[in-house]
Structures are given as C-alpha cells and as structure tokens.
Amino acid sequence: MTIAEPRPPSPTSTPAPEAAAVVPPELTVAGDAPLARQWEDRPGLPGFLTTVDHKRIGVRYIVTAFIFLLVGGVEALFMRAQLARPGGSVLGPDTYNQLMTMHGTTMVFLFNTPVFAGFGNYLVPLQIGARDMAFPRLNALSYWIYVLSGVFLYGSLAMRQVPDGGWFAYTPLTSSAYSPGKGMDFWAIGVTFLGISTTVGAINFIVTIMRMRAPGMSLNRMPIFCWGVLSMAGMIVFAVPSITLAGLLLESDRAFGMHLFDPARGGNPVLYQHLFWFWGHPEVYILFIPATGIVSTVIPTFAGRRIAAYPLVVAALVATAFISFGLWVHHMFATGTPLLVASFFSAASMIVAIPSGVQIFAWITTVWLAKRVRYEPPMLFALGFIVIFVIGGMTGVMVAVVPFDQQVTDTYFVVAHFHYVLIGGTVFPAFAGFHFWFPKITGRMLNPRLGRLSFWLMFVGTNLTIFPMHILGLEGMPRRVYTYQDGLGWNVWNMLSSIGALILAAGVVVAGFDFWWAWRRGRPAPADPWGGDSLEWGVPSPPPAYNVAAFPVVSDLHPMWQARDEGRLMPAVVSVAGEDLVEPHGEHHRTLTTSAIDASSVDVSSMPGPSHLPLVLAVGVLVLCVALISRNAMVGIAGGVLTAVSLIRWHDEGGEPVE
C-alpha cells in the first residue's frame, strides 16, 4: 500500500511505501480521466436504468420518498378536512378508512424507512471514504423494488380495491370473511414485496460499513451517522422477517384458507398482533435511529465543536437497537395481557427511554459547551426536532404505564404521541438532512430565508395539528373514526388540528419549492459550506462518480477538522501492491476493503459496474406479485421465468475479473 502524505506518521498497517505524492485536501484529483471513464454512467436513459452509483440511487430514494411524503400528506389533509367538524360529509366511511390505511402505510413504509435508506445510501460511502456500496447491484435492486412496491400498493387505486383494514391490518377484520375484495391482498403482498428491498438494503449497509471504511477509520472513529445506519440495518435484519411472516401468513389465510388466525378453526388472531408488533416496535426505532444520527451530525457542525460523550451516544444507539426488541407487547396492553407479562413489558418500555435521554443530554451538553451556535436552517430543524421529540418521549413513557395506557391506547392521545415521535423524531431530522446535504448532493445552495420560513410553518403547524390530539384522546375520542358526534367537547380541538394541518402543509410546500428552485437556479455550493467534520465535505459538490481518487487515511473522529486545525493535507492511499488506484488501467471498478474493527489490513477488490439486472429482477418479482393478486397462472409463470433468468444471469456476471 502506498500512502501519499505530506508528513508521517500514518496509523494504518504500513507496507513499504512505493511512492509519495501530495494529495490536496479535496480527496479528488481534478481531471483524472481514467477513473472518470471507469465510473461514470452512460449518458441518457440507458445510464439511468442501469446505474449502480450509490449517489444516484440515494438521490432517487430521497426524491421518491419525498413524493410519497406529499402523497401521504394529501391523504392526511383529506382526513383532517373530514374531521374538522362533527358529522363531516367530506368523505364516506369507506373512503376515510382507505385513506387512513394508505396514509399510515405510505408514511411508514414508503416515506419514512426509505428516506433514511436514501440518506444512508448517499452518505455512508462518502463518509467512510469508499467508492460505492459493497454490493452495488443489490443496492440498485433495493431501490427498484422499493419504487415498484410503491407503484404496486397504489395500483390498488387504479383497480378501485384500496386496502381499508388499517395500516396494521389486524385480523380477523382483514380476513377474507370481513374484507372481501383485493384491498388487503394488495397490502399484504405489497408489504412483503417491500420487505425484500429493506432487507437487502440493510445487509448492504452492514457489509459496507464493516468492510469498506477508509484505512485507519477504526470503529471508534466512525461518524455517528454511520453508527445510526449500522444500528438501523442490524435491527432491520431481525425485525423485517416478522412482518414478512405476518404478511405471508395473512395472505395465505386470505388466498388459500389456511385458518392460521381464524379462531373458529383453532387459529388465534392475537398471534398476528405479536408478529406485527415484533416488527412494528423495532420499526419505530428503525426510523428514529438514523434520524438521530443526522441530528448528531448537524448539531456539532453548527455548534462548531465535537459531540459531547461520543462513546455514550454510540452506546445509546446500539442499546436502543437491542432494547427495542423487548417492547412489542406494549401495543397490546388492552388484549387481556396477564399481569406479569404487562409488568415486564411496561418496565422494558421505560428502560428504552434511557438511551434517548443520553442522546438528548449529549446534544444539550454540546450546545452548552459550544462557543457560538449558528442558526442555519439545518440547525433549526435539528432544534425543532428536539422540542417535539422531548414531548413525544414524555408521552411515550406515559403510555408505558399500563393502567394509563389502558385508558389512552387506541385513542387520539396515542395518535398525538406517535405523531410527535414520528414527525418530530423523523420528519424534522429528514428536513435537517435535506437542508444540510442539499449543497453536497446538488452543488447548489438553498435559499436560507425560504428554509427559515418553511421551518417555522412546519414547526407551528406540527404542534397545532398534533398537540390538541392529546386532549382529544383524554376526552375520550377513539382513533380511526371517520366521524364523531356533536356535543362531546371535541369540536374545537378537531378544528384547531385541521387548521394546523394546513399550516404544516404550507411549510412542506415552501420547502418543496425551495428544493426545486435551488436545484435549477441555486447559487453554486462550495465543497464544504458548513464546516463539516466528516469526509464527504472533502470532495467537491456534487462529488465525482468515483467519490475519491485517493483513499484518505483517517486518524481522528473528525478528519476534516483535524486537517483544518493542523493546517495540513490529509494523507491518502494512492496504490496498493503495485496497483495504481488513482490512474487505474483495467475496466473494472476497484475499491479498498479493510478489516472490520480497526480498518487496518488493506486490500483491493473489484465491484460490478452498471447492470440492467437489478431492474429486470425487480420487474420479475413485481410480475409475481401481480400474479398473486390476479390469481393468474400464466402471469405467475412469466414472473417466475423472468425472476429465475435474471437471478441466474446475476450470478454469471460481475465476479472477479480475469486478470
């Protein structure tokens, strides 16, 4: 391995240097033709459909998720219009229940999880100094499956068979006896289909983070956002099989009369709830943990100092990931849970508040000890997150107390609680992330005045929409009602909530306009507009297709700040075992791999380039799903053949190149 460095020493294992060159702080050498030739996609549509570039895929994830956020938001606006007054006549019960089901499904499955997969996709390789994700084609596959499962779920709209059994799809209400029609089939199959995307994406993150970090980036020098993504991915691997199973068993009850959940034939509907929530509760943290990773990146940047107690914050993330698997029964305290079980899950639900407390106090300490805090839009969203999330966390502890939960569960109090947690805990961090990395991703600066305007609209709107729901719940308003009677004292709070929803929507529209305008006309962004600490700020905005020409050698948790403070350039690996990495010869994508814990022993490996197989395979699985819906054997055979052929081809191509 050759380390080009202005001065020694380097912390990595050090084979005999073969040459020395000075690498500029931007880790990319301008005009490095061979690398660009190797990594850049073909122009136009073929490149668009075959790309495996994690940056393009990440941006697609984010844009697609944003579109689904708008769709889910419009659904919410319709519901708020209906509920603004008692006995509303905007929607009938069927339409309301469909919108309610699709709102939840869209926000959880199609916006919230994917938006952080998008951030992870875009940022993880850049932050760890890698050229791509570990399995680039798998990465493309997980995007295509995500977008096609979204299309599939909304295909129910075209067939006018929209799922209406709630996003949680409790059986027996969702069994074929009580939900005839195809609606819940769309839900069960669509959710299972999407699970493939989430799972392969998670495995990709784990391998990328464990094996592709820059030399010297031992685990204790890894950016917190990457820790967040790693924890999220670990949780997905263990949690998603449970929802996949729930979806598959529900569908086999519906399609093949398996009676797994049918009490009349010895089945048990409560088993479904266990399967659903064994995924459903970790899912909350699957959404929340990468979001806190963003907050833990944004706050130190704008406080101008490192995050307080980094080891404790990392431990909190990992602890949350573990504890979150022991809480699921707290969604089921009203099902007649025995005393001992209820007590256990109540205590576990309280314990999970402790890691969140650690993070909150780490953020407080960070701003407290900072010299000066800059209030740019990303920081505003991060601070807004803290306000809303603290309130959501408090009500979270309250619903862990079983006797109180038996009052408020399935009421608007719980709706308020999880909207505080999910809007505050994930939407605001996502917007902090949009504003923070927009210059990096597009090479354009957003308009800070529009950013501030949209922040305040969203902040006021969120609180005005959601806060009154606490009171509604305590005053006895159950969830999932399409209407309510006059005279119960709910009118004012519902009206306030509906007005708040409009303000929130206005904030999102302003943000959307800001993004759209800046992408086309924004002021050009420098490589590092905020003074960030991690490696993505060392490459140009937007980064070149290959991310880094020379691989940085990391010896600090904050490599960019270290280079700045020491007034020197970052050392970097330019060749390994005689292979020139900056001016390569072959046609294959080459990247560094390092050891899992301390990123020391360095090796070079090949990666597959652009391929049409991910798209074809995703379409093949989509056709299989369509076959299950339409119960058409010919379609099923077509989908099976397409899937099998693309899988076989997948394993033929893209192996080690013959040297």
Add this chain to the structure above:
Amino acid sequence: MSPAPIRRAPRRAADRAGARPARGTAARSATVALLVALAAGAPGCSGGHSALRTEGTGADRAAWLGWGMIAVASVITVGVLTAFVVGSLRDRPGVEDERRERRWVIGGGIVMPAVVLSVLSGLTVATLRAQDTSARRTRLRIEVTGYQYWWAVRYPSNGAVTANEIHVPVGTAVDVDLRSRDVIHSLWVPSLAGKTDLIPGQVNHMVLQARRAGRYRGQCAEFCGAQHANMAFVVVAEPPATFDRWRRAQARTAAEPRNAQAQEGRRILLAQPCAACHTIRGTSARGTVGPDLTHVASRQRIAAGTLANDTASLTRWVRNAQEVKPGALMPPIDLTPGEVRSIVAYLRELR
C-alpha cells in the same frame, strides 16, 4: 346536540377555569399548554365521557397516574428545553472537558431518568396488582359480546338481554366477560375504566365500578370496520333497587301491542326479514344477528348510540339503515311508508 340527558360528571376544582384554547404552537410553552388545556377541560359539554373526569375505580387510578405523570413530564420537559435554549443562546469560550461532558450526560441522561422511571415502574405494578385483586371481589357478572357495529349485553343471573346499554348498580364492582362474534372490538368507558379488547376465540375480563349514579358514555376503541366510528353505548349506574327493577323488567317477554297500528306493525315485522336477524322474546322473531328488540323502547338511543330513540329516528332507521350508518349490516328493506309507520309504532311499545 346530544338528546340523551347524559349526566355531567362533577367537575374538579381545576376544571372551573373555563374554556381556554390550547397554546400548542408556542414551543416552550407547549407543556404548560398541556396543563392549562387539560385543567380547563374541553369547552362545551363532555359529561360522562372523559378519562380525566372520572367516576369509576379503574379510571380514577389511571387519572391519578395520568395527572401525576403530566405534572412530572411537564417539569422535565420545561427543564430540558430551558437548558437547551439557554445553552444555545449563550456565547462563551468553547470548553473542551471530557469529564464534564460525561458527568452531564450520565447524570441527566441515565441517573435522572433511571430514578424517575423506577418510581413510575413501582407505581405501575402496584396499580396493576390493585386492579387484579378488585377483579376477584365482584358480586355481579355481565356478558358483553361485540358485533359489527353494536354490543349485546346479557345478565346471566336472570337471563335479561339488551343491547348498547349496560346497567350496573352503583358502587358494586361488576365483572364483565368480553367476547366477540366477528372481529376485534374494544370496550371503553373512559369515565369508569380503561379499555379491554373483545377478541374472537377468547374471553377477556374487565371490572366496571361506578362511584356515583349517572350515565357514562362508552365507545368501541379498536378499529372494527366501516362503522367503527358509530359503535357507542352507555353505562347506566343506578341505585341497587332501581337496577334490580330494571333487570327484572328486561328479563320479561315482550309486551303485547295495545293498539291496532302496533299489532299491524308486529305482523309485518314477523313476516318481513326483520325476524331473521332480531329477537323479540315472546314472538317468533328469534334472529341472533342483530340486537335483541324485546325492550327496545326502554333504551335511550338506537343504532349503537347513533340516534335518539324517538319516532322520527326509528322511522329513519327502519326506512333505510344504510343512510344513517353506511356499511352497517342491516340491509335496506322494501317497506311502504305505512308499513314503516306500523313497525315503528310497534317498536315504540316494546318497553
């Protein structure tokens, strides 16, 4: 607009502040607003349907826990957010002190929540145990069965059957057996007790104990289909003597219609599909799909709390239930206006 005279539960002192809008918008005052808003109560009438103004043993405990937690949570929230605001607004020379960082994070993030949560956990278990013992001392058992979208209520002690109205003697802990005939429902009377699900294939139990006489509204709390929103009921807590009289009356067979129109109504009802779904004890109507109508006229409301029990509402309902509760399982039945009038006249006599 609630025609049933639901008794307004007596207000706590804090509730007298009157209506005040929630100030949920202001960031730092959000928690304060929670207190103010809750203390103020909802504007207008919300009598007998609130988890905060409680008249039942179970709900009392939950309300105490709730108020206590709201108070503690407000203090913590205000403290944390104040620390944040003060910390981020103050300019100071940057401090690099890892021991101090650790001390703050461990003190605020681990020790403080651990203490608060341990106390809370102890209170939770203690309350749960209290609930558990009260369940063993009941004198009266009631069976409630959930249907899409109404409640069947049965008194096994004397065979009385009714629907969407649960009568209980004041002060007695009543053990309620909960079953479902179709999907999962959840029985909730916010002023009396927390909710318990009605799950097909199993029998759940809950205890209802009202401290004062009154009418307490309840509603299904688990999403159960198109008309989940209109699946309400009422719990009537009355003095034991009144309760016993009521229970005896509900166990009797149906009264004979006294006038010609009502007799005609009975004839039509028994000849039409009505009898296939409804039971009127003492007649040939023995259906079990819909509510027992033997004493329907004695109830305050019909269609699971959706309509007042008067001639106009009954006429609307009998003419076409789907107009009132689209998606309810009672189909439109082909009747002339005269036939509807006769049936309603009969139903009005079923006291």
